[in-house]
Amino acid sequence: MxxxxxxxxxxxxxxxxxxxxxxxxxxxxxxxxxxxxxxxxxxxxxxxxxxxxxxxxxxxxxxxxxxxxxxxxxxxxxxxxxxxxxxxxxxxxxxxxxxxxxxxxxxxxxxxxxxxxxxxxxxxxxxxxxxxxxxxxxxxxxxxxxxxxxxxxxxxxxxxxxxxxxxxxxxxxxxxxxxxxxxxxxxxxxxxxPKGDTLAAPARLKAMLKDPQLLRLDLGIFILHLTLTAVFVALPFVLVDAGFAKEQHWKLYFPTFIGAFFLMVPLIIIGVKKKNTKVTFQISLIIMALALGILAISAGHLPLIIMAILFFFTAFNYLEASLPSLIAKFCPAGDKGSAMGVYSTSQFLGAFCGGMLGGGIYQFVGATGVFLLALALICFWLVLTLGMKNPILLKSYTLAANIKDKQQASVIAEKLSAMKGVAEAILIIEEQAAYLKVNDQFDISEARAVLGSTEL
The missing domain is CATH 1.20.1250.20 (MFS general substrate transporter like domains)
Incomplete structure (x- = not known):
């Protein structure tokens, strides 16, 4: 054991x-x-x-x-x-x-x-x-x-x-x-x-972009980091205009960020108890949309701005924490590395585009324009989630496999797939590895007996 x-x-x-x-x-x-x-x-x-x-x-x-x-x-x-x-x-x-x-x-x-x-x-x-x-x-x-x-x-x-x-x-x-x-x-x-669950395989990237569930999450992280970067182009100016000295900004950011962690807890509890990630995900997007709407109309009203920042970080913390987990749950066995590669690329492209758009819109339209753009993108993301599925709660395992050829790999994969608790089994000859997605009924010792494997 x-x-x-x-x-x-x-x-x-x-x-x-x-x-x-x-x-x-x-x-x-x-x-x-x-x-x-x-x-x-x-x-x-x-x-x-x-x-x-x-x-x-x-x-x-x-x-x-x-x-x-x-x-x-x-x-x-x-x-x-x-x-x-x-x-x-x-x-x-x-x-x-x-x-x-x-x-x-x-x-x-x-x-x-x-x-x-x-x-x-x-x-x-x-x-x-x-x-x-x-x-x-x-x-x-x-x-x-x-x-x-x-x-x-x-x-x-x-x-x-x-x-x-x-x-x-x-x-x-x-x-x-x-x-x-x-x-x-x-x-x-x-x-x-075995690199299937840690590194991206170029040949698999196209498949990741075609998966509708993964694509929603990739667009989501793009929008989330675009919004974060754009907001932080405008927000420091907004706080100064509201009479909050720049030397004191940390006294606002840090407590609201920490407070948002505690406000995020009910969302996590609801998601776990109801087993409905989709609903809590959508609630978070509504909270973020509310925060951006308040920022757009705050017009130098500091209490409103503080409330909006608290709401913004509450939604951001939940979404930032849940997105990688959802990627892991939706991606095929053995493709986590490729799925996360596309996800990370989308995240950083979002940060770049957020800086460009946030800076350009603030210069020509002002802070309200930045917040309204972010609000529109969050609303678009909320619409995208209508087709989102609730993930099946599965665990991933990567086990060493002694595989000689494709025929043997096919036989072993069939045996693993027939085991109690196994939802998906993928064997990769080049990596001498078996990638499994399983539920709580899975017996890892039985799988190792089939594979003749040792711990990685």
């Missing part, structure tokens, strides 16, 4: 990689609440270029996320992660030494070239047992959420005391800390976990 808890090595891997991911995401997020206010001394400053600077990392992230993940399968995870963190540090230093907003945009684009998300998750898979992998991924995911909350607190404080250059130098330092963690605390794997 496998140990039900994380081993010491798995705990070390989980928290070390979560720290690396968190430090990097903090570096990307810290600029969002402060750049519009602290970058006004830069040559070429305008709301349009503010949006481009905030979202520039998203374009290079989107372009390189999948290729660098695939590269990590060829040359190793750690070299790709270390190179990505080095690029992130270089981009931060370029931005810190910039006198013009155009060079800040270039620095942000270089930051995004260090697209290490796929390699980090693949390394986590390499160093953990299959039955513990979900826990490790959850720890990393929680750290990403926490890093966003911390960025809203730390970003304005650093910018107030060290200025915009100091903030970018701090992000470079975060990248260096991340490199040290990778080198000192994370072991080098001697073999790769």
């Amino acid at each position: 496998a140990n039900s808890g994380l081993s010491n090595i798995e705990k070390k891997v989980a928290f070390s990689l979560a720290s690396v991911f968190g430090l990097r995401m903090m570096g990307l997020f810290m600029i969002m609440p402060v750049f519009a206010l602290y970058g006004q001394h830069l040559e070429g400053f305008s709301p349009l270029w503010v949006g481009v600077a905030i979202g520039a990392y998203g374009l290079t992230q989107a372009l390189l996320q999948i290729p660098l993940g695939i590269l990590s399968d060829k040359i190793g995870r750690k070299p790709v992660i270390l190179s990505g963190l080095l690029l992130f540090a270089i981009g931060s230093i370029i931005a810190a030494n910039s006198d013009s907003i155009y060079m800040v945009v270039f620095g942000r684009a270089v930051q995004g070239m260090g697209a290490i998300a796929a390699a980090v998750l693949a390394l986590a898979a390499d160093l953990t047992r299959d039955e513990q992998r979900t826990k490790v991924m959850a720890i990393i995911g929680m750290c990403i959420g926490f890093s966003f909350a911390l960025a809203l607190l730390v970003g304005p404080i650093i910018a107030e005391h060290l200025g915009l250059s100091g903030l970018f130098f701090m992000t470079a330092l975060f990248a260096v800390f991340g490199m040290i963690i990778v080198q000192v605390f994370i072991p080098t794997p001697v073999s790769h976990a």
Whole structure:
């Protein structure tokens, strides 16, 4: 019987990689609440270029996320992660030494070239047992959420005391800390976990785009991060116009973000008790639409703005947390890596487009135009969810398989599919792996007996 808890090595891997991911995401997020206010001394400053600077990392992230993940399968995870963190540090230093907003945009684009998300998750898979992998991924995911909350607190404080250059130098330092963690605390794997559930396969990307359930989620994360980035182009200006000093913004962002976590709990409870993810998903979108509508009509009324921000973060927290889980539930067995590759690319493209659109609309129409655009997109997403299905609650397993040829793979797949609790069984000869989607009636020891496998 496998140990039900994380081993010491798995705990070390989980928290070390979560720290690396968190430090990097903090570096990307810290600029969002402060750049519009602290970058006004830069040559070429305008709301349009503010949006481009905030979202520039998203374009290079989107372009390189999948290729660098695939590269990590060829040359190793750690070299790709270390190179990505080095690029992130270089981009931060370029931005810190910039006198013009155009060079800040270039620095942000270089930051995004260090697209290490796929390699980090693949390394986590390499160093953990299959039955513990979900826990490790959850720890990393929680750290990403926490890093966003911390960025809203730390970003304005650093910018107030060290200025915009100091903030970018701090992000470079975060990248260096991340490199040290990778080198000192994370072991080098001697073999790769089967990559179907961790890395994107180029041949499978087209199929992911044709799946209507996955496509809804990919469009959703695109809209969510477009909305987030666009809102944070306009919101700092709105708060200042409402009489809220820029040095005090962290006192609003951080408490509302934390308060939103508690308001999100009822949504989670409703979804679990009713077993109706679709309804709670739609409730979250309605809450976000309400928040954006309030922002559009707030016209300098600070209490309304604060209430809207609280509603916005409540919906954002729920949607951001539930979308990756839904991707995993809807994607075919063995295709999680490809599904997440499309999802991540959509997420970063959304951030880039949000910066462009948010900056352009604010410059020519004003904050109300930005919030109304975001409101229209959320309403469009809400319409898309009408065709969304409630996911079947299944677990995923990846087991080693001793497969000689296609005929044997077909026979084993048939035996696995006939087992009690198995909803889907896919065998990949090249990876010597079996990907299973199962319910609570599944007996893993019986599956291992069929496969003649050992733990990964």
